[in-house]
Amino acid sequence: MTSLKAGDLVVAPFTYSDNTCDYCAKGLHISCRNGGRYGFDGVDGGQGEAVRVPHADGTLVKLPVAADSALLPSLLALSDVMTTGHHGAVTADVGRGDAVLVVGDGAVGLCAVIAAKRLGAERIVLAGRHEARTGLGREFGATDVVAERGQEGIARIRELTGGVDKVIEAVGTRQALDTALGAVLDGGTISRLGVPQYEQGPIGPAEFMRNITLTGGASPARAYIEQLLPDVLDGTIAPGRVFDQTFPLNRTPDAYQAMADRQVLKALIRP
Known part of the structure; x- marks a missing residue:
């Protein structure tokens, strides 16, 4: 780990990647030769008090805001739904x-x-x-x-x-x-x-x-985070508005059930 330090606030795309292989160089991080998905192959699940992120230098993007920023929901959307929607448009x-x-x-x-x-x-x-x-x-x-x-x-x-x-x-x-x-x-x-x-x-x-x-296809989210980040930071886009209900971490199963039952559009989980 060279690009981050303890206490940094980061956003993590929904898959991890080294950001150095030939696929990553093409912007196709979803196909990273050394990448993968959280919760598989012995890698921690992505929702917990702590997560070990493989290839953290290549996966995580440091955020220039505090953890209590009002922008946090929109920044979180860059981990998946906003970068996926952007992938469709691109x-x-x-x-x-x-x-x-x-x-x-x-x-x-x-x-x-x-x-x-x-x-x-x-x-x-x-x-x-x-x-x-x-x-x-x-x-x-x-x-x-x-x-x-x-x-x-x-x-x-x-x-x-x-x-x-x-x-x-x-x-x-x-x-x-x-x-x-x-x-x-x-x-x-x-x-x-x-x-x-x-x-x-x-x-x-x-x-x-x-x-x-x-x-x-599946979005190479890591490729898009830094492209979209400035527009979130300056308020040009506000994808965090899709989060319409917040759940504590110990109610994560309830959050998924609420989404499956169409009672919630997108749940935001807080520790």
């Missing part, structure tokens, strides 16, 4: 003036709205049906909300936009992918952020003839 190649569809109103989908707006998207359609969440999505930059699902939802999105060039799919179900494929224009790009809950998808001749690009 891999979809969102740029100035784009029309973007975000499928899913969970924490990652809402952060994808932030990311798309940050990269200059002009129109952002958020597909979701939980009013409290989509309301927050509007505050983050969504210009339209579509609550309908399936073919009805696709028809509504196309009615609003005529179809979109960029889609960020942040759910992981086959229905969400079908929505993305139905809404995207020929030659468009779909970035998948939701962990797939299916093994087979529609990649046959019909999709082939449309020249659609499928991209996305």
